[in-house]
Amino acid sequence: MKRLLLCALVVASIAVPGRGHADSVRHDASSIDESGKPMVLAERPRTSRKWEQIDPSVLGNIVAAANTNKIFLNRCAGGCTVTPGSTDSRSNRSTIPDQTSQLSAFSRGDAVWNNVVACMKDVFTPFGVEILTTDPGSSVNHFEIMIAGTPQQLQLGSGTGGISPFNCQAQYIPNSLVFVFDVWGNSIEDICATAAQEIAHSFRLDHVIEPSDPLTYFNFNGRKRFKDAELQCGSDCVNGRGPFGQTCSGANGQSHTCTCTGLNTQNSVSVLKALFGTGTPTPPDLTITKPKTGDNVMPGFPVAVEATDVNGIGMVELRVNSMLTASITQFPYVFNAPTTLTDGTHNVEVTAYDEFGASTKKTVQVVIGKPCGKPADCPLDTDTCIGGRCVPGPGVQGGLGTVCVDNTSCASGQCAADNKGNRFCVDSCELGEGQCPDGFGCLEAGENNGVCWPGHDDGSGGGCSTGSGGALAIGLSFLALVIARRRPRK
Known part of the structure; x- marks a missing residue:
């Protein structure tokens, strides 16, 4: 039997009142701003390691794409029994506890729970993932997040907000079972971000220093979303070292190499898409505010657009009479039509794309010269x-x-x-x-x-x-x- 090191990663501390905060940054799009120096949580999360025996034949069968796209959110209604052993969500078995353990039920009520579920579906919309709230059963492969109980019920310290097995030898841990403890009060965004982070650790993803990504220890005012960019690993350094001994550096001493790859950066979106494929993100909201259909205009007329999307706007394009005229990647979205347009009716078409390629198109028709x-x-x-x-x-x-x-x-x-x-x-x-x-x-x-x-x-x-x-x-x-x-x- 071959020994495979599984390292349990503890997420954020429950010391919410003592947390630092990131510098104020405008995040109306999905742009990444690492120019600030976000503060680390005042009480640092702890990390621990668990060894797990994995059959080499199982390891050899783990391929690049995940064997399931199901992620079960378990609120442990009536409590959950977790038994020690090789990680397997189908039988509620985990390497985390030292003994058979009982997790108490999620205590924050239906309204908070339903909003957490909606948040998780939103965060994972760009990927081909199915978020479930009903147990798919012991015969169905699935990933599972138990959102319930306290860390002490799994023999962990009171400062633990969540925990996941971690594995660098395979692309993912089959049927991984991770935990988000009922220590976040009614904070939907904290529960959701912690759940997204913990399950992502089961896919070899490390912490990052970008405050708006779920894989960070830094605070962020808003919904954290996986960023389609190469992000510096870190945010979890203590006394100049990362959780696995990496030397930390950077402006605030919170940057280190990524644990599994040894590189400085990782792109979580690329990893998740490789595992699950592409989902169906909600298309942007788009309005052409100027001109309006039927307006009489001059050549070179301005075109003003309002475009928003929960995942951020990646690009806005202007076409006039089906010809691409210009594209803009940053707000404000204002164009000028060609100055060579002649008299007559012209079709003005604007397309907005979010960061994941979902698009919305709007058109108006304008008139140059005498209207018909x-x-x-x-x-x-x-x-x-x-x-x-x-x-x-x-x-x-x-x-x-x-x-x-x-x-x-x-x-x-x-x-x-x-x-x-x-x-x-x-x-x-x-x-x-x-x-x-x-x-x-x-x-x-x-x-x-x-x-x-x-x-x-x-x-x-x-x-x-x-x-x-x-x-x-x-x-x-x-x-x-x-x-x-x-x-x-x-």
């Missing part, structure tokens, strides 16, 4: 006129009123569906202004937004009544009209 008053004013016979803008009409592929599958089917980038299953390419219009061409009416599509919908009678004389039995006879509540959204990029 009727389809005959447009340069193309196939165009129609909506609110002074020339747009592709019903006679062309992707034009107004064309049957569509999704947004990419439409020249306007808008495919709408009603509750009868009808799907048509639509374009924006001002409610009550009679802007839609013959055969169409301006139909409310939520939040006082309108779209030109085929056959709808908006009272302007452009559409025709569908009657009570028609496809759009939906009580004129318009709640069933949904603008189809693009799927986020992966």
